[in-house]
Amino acid sequence: MIKRILPSKRRLVQLYSFLLYNAYLKGFVKGDIFTGISKGACVPGLNCYSCPGAAGACPLGALQNAVAASGHKPPYYVLGILVLYGLIFGRTVCGFLCPFGLLQDLLYRIPTFKITKGRVTRALSKLRYVFLGVLVIGLPLYSAFRTVPLPAFCKYVCPAGTLEGAVGLLVHPLNAEKFTMLSYLFSWKFLLLIFILTACVFCCRAFCRFLCPLGAIYGLFNRFSVVGVRVDDQKCVDCGKCVSKCKMDVRNVGDRECIQCGECISACPVGAISLKTGRFTLMGPQPEKKKDKRKKIVGASFAVLMLIAALIGLNLTKTQTAETPLAAETVDSSLPVGKEVGMRAPEFSASLYSDKREISLSDLRGKTVILNFWATWCAPCVKELPYFEETAGKYPENVYVLALHSSLVTEDVQEYLNKTAYGFSFGLDRTGEIIRSFGGSTMLPHTVVIDPDGVIVYNAVGSVTAEMLDKLIQEAGQ
Amino acid sequence: MKRRLAVRAVSSFCVLALSGMLIAGCMKIVSDNRTPMYDLSAVKAHFSAFGGAYLTVLAALCAACITHGFIKRAPDKSGKRTGYVRVKTVNVRAKAAARVSVLVLAFTLIAAGILNGGLYDVFVKAVNICTECIGLG
Numbered sequence: 001m002i003k004r005i006l007p008s009k010r011r012l013v014q015l016y017s018f019l020l021y022n023a024y025l026k027g028f029v030k031g032d033i034f035t036g037i038s039k040g041a042c043v044p045g046l047n048c049y050s051c052p053g054a055a056g057a058c059p060l061g062a063l064q065n066a067v068a069a070s071g072h073k074p075p076y077y078v079l080g081i082l083v084l085y086g087l088i089f090g091r092t093v094c095g096f097l098c099p100f101g102l103l104q105d106l107l108y109r110i111p112t113f114k115i116t117k118g119r120v121t122r123a124l125s126k127l128r129y130v131f132l133g134v135l136v137i138g139l140p141l142y143s144a145f146r147t148v149p150l151p152a153f154c155k156y157v158c159p160a161g162t163l164e165g166a167v168g169l170l171v172h173p174l175n176a177e178k179f180t181m182l183s184y185l186f187s188w189k190f191l192l193l194i195f196i197l198t199a200c201v202f203c204c205r206a207f208c209r210f211l212c213p214l215g216a217i218y219g220l221f222n223r224f225s226v227v228g229v230r231v232d233d234q235k236c237v238d239c240g241k242c243v244s245k246c247k248m249d250v251r252n253v254g255d256r257e258c259i260q261c262g263e264c265i266s267a268c269p270v271g272a273i274s275l276k277t278g279r280f281t282l283m284g285p286q287p288e289k290k291k292d293k294r295k296k297i298v299g300a301s302f303a304v305l306m307l308i309a310a311l312i313g314l315n316l317t318k319t320q321t322a323e324t325p326l327a328a329e330t331v332d333s334s335l336p337v338g339k340e341v342g343m344r345a346p347e348f349s350a351s352l353y354s355d356k357r358e359i360s361l362s363d364l365r366g367k368t369v370i371l372n373f374w375a376t377w378c379a380p381c382v383k384e385l386p387y388f389e390e391t392a393g394k395y396p397e398n399v400y401v402l403a404l405h406s407s408l409v410t411e412d413v414q415e416y417l418n419k420t421a422y423g424f425s426f427g428l429d430r431t432g433e434i435i436r437s438f439g440g441s442t443m444l445p446h447t448v449v450i451d452p453d454g455v456i457v458y459n460a461v462g463s464v465t466a467e468m469l470d471k472l473i474q475e476a477g478q
Numbered sequence: 479m480k481r482r483l484a485v486r487a488v489s490s491f492c493v494l495a496l497s498g499m500l501i502a503g504c505m506k507i508v509s510d511n512r513t514p515m516y517d518l519s520a521v522k523a524h525f526s527a528f529g530g531a532y533l534t535v536l537a538a539l540c541a542a543c544i545t546h547g548f549i550k551r552a553p554d555k556s557g558k559r560t561g562y563v564r565v566k567t568v569n570v571r572a573k574a575a576a577r578v579s580v581l582v583l584a585f586t587l588i589a590a591g592i593l594n595g596g597l598y599d600v601f602v603k604a605v606n607i608c609t610e611c612i613g614l615g
Contacts, residue, residue, distance in 0.1 A: 033607055040601035049604040050612045057604035061611065065603045066596060077591020077600060084584035087577060110539070111482075111546035112490040154611040165612035178614060179521070186613035187508050191501055198497040202490070223568070224576050231565050240562035251563040377603060380610045408602040410595070443607045462609065 014102040023310040027052030031172030045098030050165030064151035071144035090225025095261035115203040132213035181462040204247035219256035235272035339439035350427035368476040373446040375406040381445040392424035407432035451476035492539035
């Protein structure tokens with residue numbers, strides 16, 4: 001009875017991976033994401049980097065963004081990381097190291113009627129490669145030659161992004177105003193998430209088998225990955241019990257469909273199957289040698305220490321806070337300086353791309369100022385720039401539109417601006433202080449509207465339209 | 479056997495009911511709003527109105543799962559052997575050579591990526607919430 005309740009070794013590894021990938025527990029408390037340097041490292045499994053706890057980057061999201069930016073920079077780094085993980089782990093990532101795989105395994109444990117594998121599921125398992133080819137590579141590559149980057153799988157399908165990113169952020173009370181940003185896209189993704197999770201209850205690993213492009217990539221390396229389930233040819237009697245026991249659409253142990261979970265090890269009547277890393281057996285029927293046992297203890301201790309170090313290091317480091325903002329000169333100096341609507345806007349100074357001169361908020365006294373924080377790598381930001389162009393053209397005398405690029409620059413912004421030839425002013429928020437002084441940081445686009453007296457009329461994250469800007473300008477002018 | 483079937487039937491119904499309620503709630507909120515933007519109060523109103531139904535279904539599901547835990551497990555039926563193909567014997571040297579070459583390729587790509595700023599690009603994307611990617615905005 002106790003054995004049935006205790007988690008298996010595989011479950012423990014899955015839980016460990018989930019905790020390691022999402023070690024930034026403070027993010028769930030603060031309702032914001034981690035911005036430390038470990039975010040440059042891709043984790044092996046599917047774990048959205050917009051999850052409040054995520055300590056690393058998602059390989060699939062990173063791949064799509066890198067492909068979408070391949071117009072000016074080949075995606076060597078992400079491809080190299082995927083090849084390395086594939087070589088070392090193959091689809092052992094799916095079986096042991098993927099948080100979404102863990103969720104699917106737990107959902108499948110709900111005791112309902114189950115859909116067993118067959119010709120239909122085998123045919124559906126080819127769908128992964130279609131998603132990989134079209135949504136992960138094709139559409140982002142097509143967008144690489146246009147101005148708006150498009151990580152299509154992340155945008156239209158990824159349930160991990162909806163669950164960990166969107167829902168993970170929205171459940172926090174501090175993010176309540178972000179509900180106003182929800183649109184038909186969220187509706188579609190939420191419905192898809194419910195459908196996928198329901199499917200996972202009835203069909204083992206429905207997402208892994210039929211939809212996951214990351215599994216499709218890692219599956220290509222299964223045969224020669226360092227860690228994986230291996231069959232001893234000398235002992236194998238071709239009974240096929242391994243394939244019968246397996247709930248995935250495998251034809252033999254270790255093929256592209258195999259998630260290397262090791263469930264078939266117990267099914268083999270002759271003990272021919274084991275989970276190996278090189279020559280070292282991780283799981284298998286062979287009696288354990290003393291030195292192998294010692295190696296396992298050392299490995300487990302190192303893993304635990306790494307987790308503790310991550311939990312302490314990520315959660316106890318100090319976070320950067322904005323400096324106390326200076327007030328711009330205004331008519332009504334009784335109003336406090338701050339980032340909320342109705343407060344005086346904090347003074348800032350930025351250098352313009354057009355003529356390299358410094359412009360500050362106090363220079364713009366007497367005009368309505370529309371401040372937009374954007375970046376070339378942010379698709380919604382790039383999509384709404386034409387609305388600012390339209391607004392700037394409509395109110396040339398009374399309104400000053402200033403788009404400040406994020407301090408995180410990934411391509412030559414000047415070259416981008418030369419190509420797009422917008423007529424309004426663009427500057428650079430060199431250190432990120434300006435966006436922080438208006439209460440923003442990790443979410444773009446962010447728009448602030450300041451009236452001619454220097455009072456904030458609008459300050460919110462999210463896309464705007466030309467009609468919204470017209471309305472705000474009228475509000476500011478009153 | 480009958481108890482197992484009953485438990486599975488109850489669980490299946492509960493899962494489908496829960497999904498159905500969530501889908502119906504989502505579609506109703508979208509259709510009620512004149513703009514596609516959600517109103518948090520509409521979400522709260524939905525859960526307050528149907529909170530009892532959700533809790534009942536969840537309670538039934540939990541009860542079914544707990545009951546299933548106490549039912550004696552049936553012997554594990556083997557699935558279909560259909561499509562079994564014997565693993566082709568792979569030349570060990572060829573496998574080792576493939577691993578080494580892929581490893582060299584991986585490190586070369588990673589080094590090239592770090593030098594051309596690819597690592598920094600991954601960092602930049604990861605430290606900012608992509609509102610479109612998570613379905614916001």
